[in-house]
Amino acid sequence: MFIRTKRNWIAALLAVFVVIFVIGCSSSSNTEPSATSSASETPAATPAPSASASETPAEEAVTDLQGATIKIGSWFDMDPRAIAEADRGPSQETQIQLIADAERKYNCKIEFVKFADYDKYMENFTTTALSGEPFADVAALELFHAFPQMVKKGFILPIDDMIDMSDATEYTTWMKEGGSFDGHQYGYYDGGPSPYGLIYNKSLVEKLGLEDPYELQKSGEWTWDKFREFMKAATQDTNNDGKTDVWGLTGGWDGIPRITEQFIYANKGAIDRDASGNVAYSLNSENAIEALQFVSDLYNVDKSIEQPYPEDPFKDFVSQKGVMVAGYSWNIGDLLTNMKDQKLGLVFFPKAPKSDGYVTYTPFGNMFFAVKQSKNAVAAMKIMDEISLKSKARELAIEAYKTAFPTEEMVDTRTQMYDSVQYSGGYLGIPTGNDLFQAVIKDVTDGKVAPATAVDKAKGQFEGKINELLTK
Numbered sequence: 001m002f003i004r005t006k007r008n009w010i011a012a013l014l015a016v017f018v019v020i021f022v023i024g025c026s027s028s029s030n031t032e033p034s035a036t037s038s039a040s041e042t043p044a045a046t047p048a049p050s051a052s053a054s055e056t057p058a059e060e061a062v063t064d065l066q067g068a069t070i071k072i073g074s075w076f077d078m079d080p081r082a083i084a085e086a087d088r089g090p091s092q093e094t095q096i097q098l099i100a101d102a103e104r105k106y107n108c109k110i111e112f113v114k115f116a117d118y119d120k121y122m123e124n125f126t127t128t129a130l131s132g133e134p135f136a137d138v139a140a141l142e143l144f145h146a147f148p149q150m151v152k153k154g155f156i157l158p159i160d161d162m163i164d165m166s167d168a169t170e171y172t173t174w175m176k177e178g179g180s181f182d183g184h185q186y187g188y189y190d191g192g193p194s195p196y197g198l199i200y201n202k203s204l205v206e207k208l209g210l211e212d213p214y215e216l217q218k219s220g221e222w223t224w225d226k227f228r229e230f231m232k233a234a235t236q237d238t239n240n241d242g243k244t245d246v247w248g249l250t251g252g253w254d255g256i257p258r259i260t261e262q263f264i265y266a267n268k269g270a271i272d273r274d275a276s277g278n279v280a281y282s283l284n285s286e287n288a289i290e291a292l293q294f295v296s297d298l299y300n301v302d303k304s305i306e307q308p309y310p311e312d313p314f315k316d317f318v319s320q321k322g323v324m325v326a327g328y329s330w331n332i333g334d335l336l337t338n339m340k341d342q343k344l345g346l347v348f349f350p351k352a353p354k355s356d357g358y359v360t361y362t363p364f365g366n367m368f369f370a371v372k373q374s375k376n377a378v379a380a381m382k383i384m385d386e387i388s389l390k391s392k393a394r395e396l397a398i399e400a401y402k403t404a405f406p407t408e409e410m411v412d413t414r415t416q417m418y419d420s421v422q423y424s425g426g427y428l429g430i431p432t433g434n435d436l437f438q439a440v441i442k443d444v445t446d447g448k449v450a451p452a453t454a455v456d457k458a459k460g461q462f463e464g465k466i467n468e469l470l471t472k
Contacts, residue, residue: 063379065108070380072112072368073136075121079112098387106379110387129155129373136371137380138188143365144429147181148279148470156369158184162381170390178423179367187367188381190388191397194328195360195417196253196262199335202343204323208246210234213324213347214409217358220351224263224294227350231304234323245321248304251313252326256295256305257434257441258363259326263291265361265424267352271437272427272466279426279470281462283440283455287354292444292451299445328362329414336406344406346413348420360417363425394418431465 072078080092081099088096099110113136115124122145128135141150150156165171165185172192179187200213210233216222231248238245252259264271269288274280282288299305310316317325318338325331326349335344348358368384370377389396397418401411427433436458443454 063106063382065106065376065379067107067109068376069109069111070106070138070376070383071136072110072138072380072384073125074112074114074140075116075118076140077112077114082112095387102383102386105386106383108379108383110383126153126155129371132373134371134373137374137376138368138384139371140366141187141369142428143178143187143367143423144363144425144427146186146367146369147426147429149429150369151181151186152470155372156186157372157377158186159188159370159381160185162370162378163188163385172394173419174365174421174423175367178365186369188369188384188388189365189367190390190393192394192418192421193362193365194330195414195421196258196326196328196349196362197360197413197417198249198324198326198347198349199317199332200324200345200347201317201320201322201339202345204246204320204342205234205345206343208234208236208323210323212345214345214413217347217413222347222358223351224353228294228298228302228304231298231324232302235302235304244303247306247322248302249298249324249326250306250316250322251309253313253328253331255309255313255438256299256445257438260292260295260441260444261363261424261437262326262349262361263294263352264288265422266349266355266359267291268354271424272430272433279466281459281466283437283462284452284459289451289455290353292440292455295441296444296448296451300448329417332405332410344410346405346410348413348417358416358420360421361424362421363423363428365423365425430462430469433462433465436462436465 080088080095083092102108103110115121115135117124122141124135125139125141141156146156165176172190174192175187175189176185178193179185179189198213202212205212210230211226213222213230216226216230234246234248235244236246237243249259261271264283264287267287267290269285269291270282271288272279272282274282274285283292299307306313306316306322310321313322313325314327314331314335316322318335320342325335329346332344332346348360351358368381370381374380398411398415401414405411405414427437430436440454440458443449443457444451447454449457
């Protein structure tokens, strides 16, 4: 759904997601370049209904809003009615009809309002809510802004009693897990964010005589040990000049911190959550330190990650200076365009020692929230639910993958990622949390500091900032 970024994605994929309202771009500084602020695959899919609004259980009391305007707010464009009639497809037409159905059912007008200044979006959200006239009844928020701040300060409502989410086929794991906090459901979203994985040059893998990562993943052998073995074998001096000219990994989007984050969370570690899910400094946990040590070994011992770290890891990957590059699924579009003479593949990060399977994480994700200060918050969230695609969003996404990706293998991995992406970005809501995390990674890699020492060094500052977050 939301993903943030500059990308030149394949038209077919874009078209399918536009069908779902398109959650468009944010431009926050320490996060992905946006197409959401999360990282949802190319455009973020937002609402479009799966069933006619008229199909309401007889016992359900329908609120008569007496002509009121229900506002759905965001920092991106999402109204399918704004698309020129000649450019609309069947899905947009269906959405428009469902919006009309909801307007008749609730006797209201539905308006999609946009506050485009991403850097001032939260200020506008809180200021208007405190004034008693929130800019929207349901509003998009970054998860790292919503939790715990907006819950703690009383700006958003739990939606457990507003919507029946018992049907697991209609509501995604991403929504239920990423949008929940302290035992309650707050966020609503019918799609999924763009997953972070390993994109590899299949042609180069064959040329170097390496095992194919997808085949290893398929057989369940794509583990940390196998990944390290693969990375060392891929790092070569192919012209015998005494210098490495092909690396196992050129790097990735957002650098080694984002890559390290994958290893930490896949190993059931965390940056800012303890074992019970409470906000707490957790880089000093056994699982997190194990992951940090693994990255240190890749970088400092094996030297299989390109060094010095390149200014543009994707440029180096295109130039075949590396077998793999880490990135979001939307990064693949440009690579397919720039590497037409090469075969590409996509796999999860390797299975961690503490993991039961392959998982992908993203620190970016936005969902829609019921604004507590709105007098129509409950009705607005019910309307949001009724104009949402729900399970149809997944079907459309998978059909789009079949057109956008050149091989069944890539489609298979991307489809698996749709169902397994999880949230890791709570630390981005901690004041300077991202900077503190990056400083730990820099100590471990460039500084060659032992992970246990690096995390202990950062502990005091991190805990101070967490306390600041929880008390102010």
